Amino acid sequence: MSKFYIYLFNFIIGSIIGSHLLVVVQRFETENFISSTSHCDSCKIPLTLLNQIPIFSFIKYKGHCFFCKTTIPIETFYCEFLGGIAFLPLNPYTDCLLYPSPSPRDTHKKNQELNTYHHHV
Numbered sequence: 001m002s003k004f005y006i007y008l009f010n011f012i013i014g015s016i017i018g019s020h021l022l023v024v025v026q027r028f029e030t031e032n033f034i035s036s037t038s039h040c041d042s043c044k045i046p047l048t049l050l051n052q053i054p055i056f057s058f059i060k061y062k063g064h065c066f067f068c069k070t071t072i073p074i075e076t077f078y079c080e081f082l083g084g085i086a087f088l089p090l091n092p093y094t095d096c097l098l099y100p101s102p103s104p105r106d107t108h109k110k111n112q113e114l115n116t117y118h119h120h121v
Contacts, residue, residue: 014086040067
């Protein structure tokens with residue numbers, strides 16, 4: 001599978017999780033965020049599936065509620081976008097990051113190779 005699709009998949013999953021985390025934080029003490037449906041905080045009308053797509057719906061409706069036209073806080077967009085960015089480096093096919101940092105094992109192996117090279121020269 002192409003790395004582009006992995007990045008795209010990771011971004012979508014991350015933005016969905018970022019969106020849901022924002023809902024949990026905003027509604028934790030005031031509403032049951034687990035069993036209640038998503039709705040506009042202003043007009044309380046339940047959102048359709050299209051209205052719930054992270055980032056896409058914010059851009060499509062220009063940061064306003066589809067029903068009552070109330071402005072949606074820009075923090076919503078930022079949380080969804082940053083959630084997507086945070087998930088970009090995850091690689092579900094290899095159980096590691098797409099941008100791996102050198103592990104101590106790799107550094108030790110490289111040092112051994114350099115020492116062996118210097119002793120033979």
